[in-house]
Amino acid sequence: MLRGVMRDRINGALRRVPAWPFYPLAALYPAWLFYRGLTGGLGVDPVKAMEHAMGEAALQLLVLGLAITPLRRFAGINLLKFRRALGLAAFFYVCVHLLVWLVLDVQIPAQIWADILKRPYITIGMAGFALLVPLAITSNNRSVRRLGPAGWRRLHRLTYAAAILGAVHFLMLVKGFQMEPILYLAAILALLGMRLAPKPQRKAA
Amino acid sequence: AGLVAMAGGARATTPEPDDWDVITQYNNYYEFGTGKDDPAEKAHRLTTEPWSVTIDGMVERPGAYGFDEIMQAMTMEERIYRFRCVEAWSMVVPWNGFELADLLDMAGVKEGAKYVAFETVLRPDEMPGVRFPVLDWPYVEGLRLDEAVHPLTIMATGIYDRPIPNQNGAPLRLVVPWKYGFKSIKSVVRITLTDTQPPTSWNTSNPREYGFYSNVNPEVDHPRWSQASERTIGGGFFAKRKPTLMFNGYESEVAALYEGMDLREHF
Numbered sequence: 001m002l003r004g005v006m007r008d009r010i011n012g013a014l015r016r017v018p019a020w021p022f023y024p025l026a027a028l029y030p031a032w033l034f035y036r037g038l039t040g041g042l043g044v045d046p047v048k049a050m051e052h053a054m055g056e057a058a059l060q061l062l063v064l065g066l067a068i069t070p071l072r073r074f075a076g077i078n079l080l081k082f083r084r085a086l087g088l089a090a091f092f093y094v095c096v097h098l099l100v101w102l103v104l105d106v107q108i109p110a111q112i113w114a115d116i117l118k119r120p121y122i123t124i125g126m127a128g129f130a131l132l133v134p135l136a137i138t139s140n141n142r143s144v145r146r147l148g149p150a151g152w153r154r155l156h157r158l159t160y161a162a163a164i165l166g167a168v169h170f171l172m173l174v175k176g177f178q179m180e181p182i183l184y185l186a187a188i189l190a191l192l193g194m195r196l197a198p199k200p201q202r203k204a205a
Numbered sequence: 206a207g208l209v210a211m212a213g214g215a216r217a218t219t220p221e222p223d224d225w226d227v228i229t230q231y232n233n234y235y236e237f238g239t240g241k242d243d244p245a246e247k248a249h250r251l252t253t254e255p256w257s258v259t260i261d262g263m264v265e266r267p268g269a270y271g272f273d274e275i276m277q278a279m280t281m282e283e284r285i286y287r288f289r290c291v292e293a294w295s296m297v298v299p300w301n302g303f304e305l306a307d308l309l310d311m312a313g314v315k316e317g318a319k320y321v322a323f324e325t326v327l328r329p330d331e332m333p334g335v336r337f338p339v340l341d342w343p344y345v346e347g348l349r350l351d352e353a354v355h356p357l358t359i360m361a362t363g364i365y366d367r368p369i370p371n372q373n374g375a376p377l378r379l380v381v382p383w384k385y386g387f388k389s390i391k392s393v394v395r396i397t398l399t400d401t402q403p404p405t406s407w408n409t410s411n412p413r414e415y416g417f418y419s420n421v422n423p424e425v426d427h428p429r430w431s432q433a434s435e436r437t438i439g440g441g442f443f444a445k446r447k448p449t450l451m452f453n454g455y456e457s458e459v460a461a462l463y464e465g466m467d468l469r470e471h472f
Contacts, residue, residue: 037442043242044227044439045294107446111431119429173429175292176339176410178239 007076014078019085026089030054030096047104054097059170061090062163063187070194084139087159091136094129094166121172128165131158163188219285222299225365227439232372233290234391235339236325236332243334244372250331251392253376262322262397265313272376276362278311279303283366284359286382288389289421289453293430296438300380301363306354314350314398321353322346322403323379324395340406346390347403347417348381349462357382357458360393383452383459385419416472420463421453425472 033053037046065086071077106112115122135156137143144152167185174181222228234244256272280303289295309321327343329335335342352358361380362369369375374391381388387407397403407415414428423433434446452459463471 034442044231045241045436046442047436047444048241050442104442105436108434111433115431121429174239176235176239177337178339179337 011076011078019081022082022085022089026085026092029057030093047100051097051100051105054093054100055166055170058090058093058097059163059166059184061086061093062159062166063184063191065090065159066163066188066191070191073199074194088136088139091132094132098129121169124165124172125169128162128169131162131165135159135162160192164192220287220297222285222365223296223439227296228298228364229370229373231296231438233292233386234334234372234374236327236334236342236344237372238334239339245370247333248371248375250333251326251328251371251375252331253371253392256376256394258377258393259395260308260312260397261395262399263315263318264309264398265315267312270311275308275311275377279307279360281362284357284361284380284382286357286380287450287453288380288382288386289435289449291385291387291415291419291427291430291432293432293435293449294438295435295449298380299365300359300361301366301369302359302361302377302380304356305358305360305379306356308360308396309354309398312396312398317400318398319350319400320398320402321348321350322395322397322399323348323390323393324397325390326392326394340410344390344406345404346379346388347405348388349402350398351462352381352459355459355462357455383421383455385421387415388419418463418468418471420459420468420472421449422451422468422472423449424451425469 030050033042033050036042037050042049065083068079068083068086071079102112106115116126117123135158138147138152138155147155164185167181167188171181171185230245231241232244233241234248237244237247254272257269258272258275259267259269261267281301282303283299283301285297285299287295288298305321323346325344327335348358359380360377361374362377364370364373369378371392374389374393377393378391379389379393388405402417405415405417407419408417421432426432432449435449436446437444450456
């Protein structure tokens with residue numbers, strides 16, 4: 001647990017940072033990538049460059065989203081108000097990742113279905129995407145009210161599975177033994193593992 | 206021999222070579238990193254002078270052959286070849302080089318040799334990628350002797366009449382145009398003639414996905430990438446996929462090498 005004064009100062013500063021600018025910024029990133037791809041800035045294979053950049057950004061946002069609860073519990077830093085934006089941006093990037101793959105990479109509809117059914121890394125990636133859909137749909141205050149906080153939280157534990165599936169998807173698609181996907185998977189499992197630790201006792205005021 | 210002497214069919218379909226930037230900025234050379242741009246960024250650290258190739262095993266004149274010595278003895282020519290990666294992308298490269306058969310003649314292949322094994326240089330000080338066990342270093346490859354002495358099989362030392370850049374396998378590399386790119390081993394330091402099938406890096410790492418032969422074949426699927434079609438590199442966001450050709454378009458020249466073989470079993 002951080003020392004109280006410092007923690008309060010950080011949380012105080014965070015309270016003054018609005019969450020809304022995150023949405024247009026997150027939307028700008030793929031637009032900027034696409035523009036760079038059109039103008040040669042993504043190298044000679046902009047399709048793969050954009051596909052990979054979107055997939056990795058989605059994984060990074062999911063890792064950040066999963067870090068919010070442990071940060072609050074173990075360091076007392078409260079980033080809760082940014083979590084919805086992180087989750088929705090991650091979902092948006094997964095959608096763009098999927099679109100680039102469907103439209104620009106595979107292109108052939110018959111092959112797309114064959115790929116989804118036949119190739120385990122794609123099956124797993126699609127499963128991760130499918131799990132994110134109900135989470136994106138219910139990432140609004142009305143859904144929280146309708147489902148009730150407990151029900152909403154239970155539903156949104158699907159993030160845990162989606163993040164693991166995303167990292168496994170990455171791990172399965174690289175050739176040979178590579179560190180990067182292992183690090184993502186390790187980070188996700190560590191952040192999930194921290195949730196199993198007993199909650200620190202709050203001292204009485 | 207050479208392009209002019211190649212079968213009419215292949216010459217008629219000689220494709221337009223890709224730009225220098227496409228060929229030299231998009232490489233798989235895992236000794237310098239697994240990203241496509243890692244080799245172009247990091248391969249300048251590799252010293253390619255002096256260079257020699259040890260030719261040993263079942264040869265009359267085993268020993269270390271200096272790069273200059275080889276270049277003086279060989280007949281250089283241009284070969285414009287389609288290059289097809291197992292990841293289902295492709296490009297067209299105007300190689301400069303000489304036939305591997307001529308190099309093997311220099312050392313004199315002994316009666317009874319059936320396979321040719323190749324090894325890439327391994328220099329941890331100059332190759333940042335080998336710190337990670339992506340593969341079991343050094344990179345090794347192999348061909349059957351009749352594949353190795355086929356007139357389409359060359360050792361390349363240049364692209365567009367310039368010395369081959371380090372990221373493309375300087376100072377000399379194998380090019381076997383009817384096989385997936387990883388068979389065309391880079392920066393060769395050893396060539397060994399044997400009578401047994403040599404181990405090959407990707408086959409050792411994942412025998413289910415990578416066979417010894419690894420001939421380009423649109424009908425034999427790879428577990429992760431469909432081989433039925435390919436993306437051409439350098440066409441931007443909207444390049445259309447095109448169907449993959451049997452033996453990468455060199456069927457009329459090389460199909461006879463595999464007569465009577467089940468290509469699904471020997472993939």
